[in-house]
Amino acid sequence: MPRVIDGRELQPPEPLELALMALDTLPEDEELVMLLYCHPNPLFDILRRNGYVWTEAVQDDGTHEIRIRKA
Amino acid sequence: MHPDLSFEQAPPISVPYRFFLTAPWFGVAAGLLLVWFGEVAVMSRWTSATLALTHLLAVGFMLQAMTGAVLQFVPVAAGGNVSRPTLVANVVHPGLVLAALLLVAGFLSSNAILFRFAGTLFLLVVGLFVAVVGTALLRTPARGATIMSLRLALVGLAVTVLLGATLVEAIAVRKPWPLVEFANVHAAWGLGGWALLLLAGVSYYVVPMFQLTPAYPVRFARLLAPTLLVVLLVWSLQVGGSSPPWQRFVWLAGLTLAAVFAVTTLWLQHRRRRRVSDPTMLFFRGAMLCLLGVLISAVVMTIFPSLADEPRSAYWLGVLALPGVFVSAINGMLYKIVPFLNWLHLQRAMGLGMLPPNMKEMIPERAVTVQMRLHFIALGLLLAAAIWPELVRVAGGVLAVSCGLLGWNLIGAVRFFRAFRDRIRAGEPNLAP
Numbered sequence: 001m002p003r004v005i006d007g008r009e010l011q012p013p014e015p016l017e018l019a020l021m022a023l024d025t026l027p028e029d030e031e032l033v034m035l036l037y038c039h040p041n042p043l044f045d046i047l048r049r050n051g052y053v054w055t056e057a058v059q060d061d062g063t064h065e066i067r068i069r070k071a
Numbered sequence: 072m073h074p075d076l077s078f079e080q081a082p083p084i085s086v087p088y089r090f091f092l093t094a095p096w097f098g099v100a101a102g103l104l105l106v107w108f109g110e111v112a113v114m115s116r117w118t119s120a121t122l123a124l125t126h127l128l129a130v131g132f133m134l135q136a137m138t139g140a141v142l143q144f145v146p147v148a149a150g151g152n153v154s155r156p157t158l159v160a161n162v163v164h165p166g167l168v169l170a171a172l173l174l175v176a177g178f179l180s181s182n183a184i185l186f187r188f189a190g191t192l193f194l195l196v197v198g199l200f201v202a203v204v205g206t207a208l209l210r211t212p213a214r215g216a217t218i219m220s221l222r223l224a225l226v227g228l229a230v231t232v233l234l235g236a237t238l239v240e241a242i243a244v245r246k247p248w249p250l251v252e253f254a255n256v257h258a259a260w261g262l263g264g265w266a267l268l269l270l271a272g273v274s275y276y277v278v279p280m281f282q283l284t285p286a287y288p289v290r291f292a293r294l295l296a297p298t299l300l301v302v303l304l305v306w307s308l309q310v311g312g313s314s315p316p317w318q319r320f321v322w323l324a325g326l327t328l329a330a331v332f333a334v335t336t337l338w339l340q341h342r343r344r345r346r347v348s349d350p351t352m353l354f355f356r357g358a359m360l361c362l363l364g365v366l367i368s369a370v371v372m373t374i375f376p377s378l379a380d381e382p383r384s385a386y387w388l389g390v391l392a393l394p395g396v397f398v399s400a401i402n403g404m405l406y407k408i409v410p411f412l413n414w415l416h417l418q419r420a421m422g423l424g425m426l427p428p429n430m431k432e433m434i435p436e437r438a439v440t441v442q443m444r445l446h447f448i449a450l451g452l453l454l455a456a457a458i459w460p461e462l463v464r465v466a467g468g469v470l471a472v473s474c475g476l477l478g479w480n481l482i483g484a485v486r487f488f489r490a491f492r493d494r495i496r497a498g499e500p501n502l503a504p
Binding site: 012016038045046 | 279280281283344411414415418422426430
C-alpha cells in the first residue's frame with residue numbers, strides 16, 4: 001500500500017518537507033504518492049540528486065499524481 | 072494549470088537579497104522626508120519635496136525590490152538564463168542606489184549637475200540590466216502570459232528611464248519642452264508599463280502558489296499586457312505637447328485594465344482553497360483594493376472636475392498607487408519569497424536526510440503582523456493627509472517606522488540563514504535551531 005501525501009491544500013514548502021520526511025523512511029520496495037496542483041521541479045531536482053525515479057500523471061481536475069520510488 | 076518552477080538556474084542567494092535588503096531604507100527615507108517637509112509635500116505634485124518623495128518610493132523602494140525579484144524570477148520561473156548574475160548585481164545594485172540618491176538630491180537642491188549625473192547613471196545601469204535580462208527573456212524557450220508580461224515590463228522600464236533621463240536633462244538645461252506631458256507619459260510607463268506588468272507577471276505564479284488560489288484565467292492573463300501596451304502608446308501621443316480632452320478616456324481605459332487585474336486577484340483570493348489569512352494575503356488584498364481605489368477616484372474626478380483641479384488630488388492618487396498598491400504588494404511578496412529562498416538554499420546545502428527549519432521560524436509571524444498593521448496605519452494616515460494636511464508629519468513618521476521594521480525583519484531572516492548555513496558547513500551533527 002503506497003504512502004500518499006496530499007499537498008494540494010498546503011503552502012510551499014510544506015509538501016516538499018513532508019515528501020523529504022517520508023522518503024527518509026521509505027522502504028526499498030514501496031512507493032510514495034504525492035498529489036499536487038503543480039509540476040514540482042524543486043522536488044524533482046532533489047529526487048534526481050538522490051537516486052529516486054518517478055512518474056507523473058495529470059488528472060482532469062489538474063491534480064499532478066507523482067509516484068516516487070528508489071531507483 | 073499552475074506554472075512550473077525550476078531552481079537549477081537560480082542565482083546565488085546574495086543576488087536578489089542585496090536589492091531586497093536595500094529597498095526598505097528608501098521607504099524610511101521617504102517617511103523622514105515627509106516628517107521634515109510636512110504639508111508642502113501634499114499641496115502639489117510639482118514641489119521639490121513631492122518629486123523627491125515620489126522617486127524615493129518609485130526608484131528607491133520599488134525599483135530596488137523589483138530588480139532583485141526579476142534577477143531571481145527570470146531564471147527560476149521563466150527559464151531565462153541571465154548571464155553572470157552576480158556581476159550584473161555587483162554593477163546594477165550600487166548603480167541604482169547612487170542614481171536614486173543623486174536624483175532625489177537633484178530634486179531637493181535643483182542642482183543641474185546632480186540631475187545630469189543621475190540621468191546618465193540611470194541610462195547606463197538600467198540599460199545594462201535591460202540588455203542582460205532582455206536577452207535572457209528573448210532566448211528562453213518558455214512561452215505564456217508571464218513571459219509576455221515580463222518582456223513588456225522590461226520595455227516599460229526602458230521607456231520610463233529614457234523619458235526620465237530626457238526630463239532631467241530638460242530640467243537641468245531649462246529647455247522649453249512640454250514637461251507636464253512628458254511627466255504624465257513617464258509616470259504612466261513607470262507605473263503601468265513597468266511596475267504593474269511586472270506585478271501581474273509575477274502574480275500569475277506566486278498568487279496561486281503561495282495563496283493557494285486557482286490559476287489566473289488564461290485569456291485574461293494573455294490579453295492584459297498587450298492591451299495595456301496599446302493604451303500606453305496612445306497615451307504617449309501627448310509628448311508632442313498637446314493633451315486633447317479624449318486623453319482622459321485613455322487614462323481611464325488604462326486604469327480600468329489595472330482594476331480588472333485587481334478584481335481578478337481579489338476574486339481568486341476569495342476562491343482560495345485554504346481559508347487561513349496570512350499577512351502576505353492581507354498585504355495583497357490591500358494592494359488590490361488600492362488599485363481599485365485608483366480607478367474609482369479617477370472616475371469621481373472625471374464626474375466632478377473641480378476635484379480633479381484640486382492640487383491635492385494628485386497626492387491622493389499617488390498615495391494609493393505607490394505606498395498603497397506597490398509597497399503593499401512588495402511587502403507581501405518579500406515575506407514569502409525570502410523565507411522560501413532561505414529554505415530552498417539551506418535544503419540544497421543539507422542533503423536528503425535532514426530538513427531546514429520551518430519557514431515561520433525565519434521571520435516570526437508576530438513581527439510580520441506588527442509591521443503589516445503599521446504599514447496600513449501609515450497608508451490610512453497618508454490618505455487622510457489629503458483632507459487634513461496637518462496629519463502628514465505623523466503619517467511620514469509611521470511610514471518610516473513601518474519600512475524600518477520591514478528592513479529589520481528581512482535582516483533577521485538573512486542572519487538566520489547565515490547562522491544556519493554556517494552550522495551546516497561546520498558539520499554540526501544536531502541542527503535543531
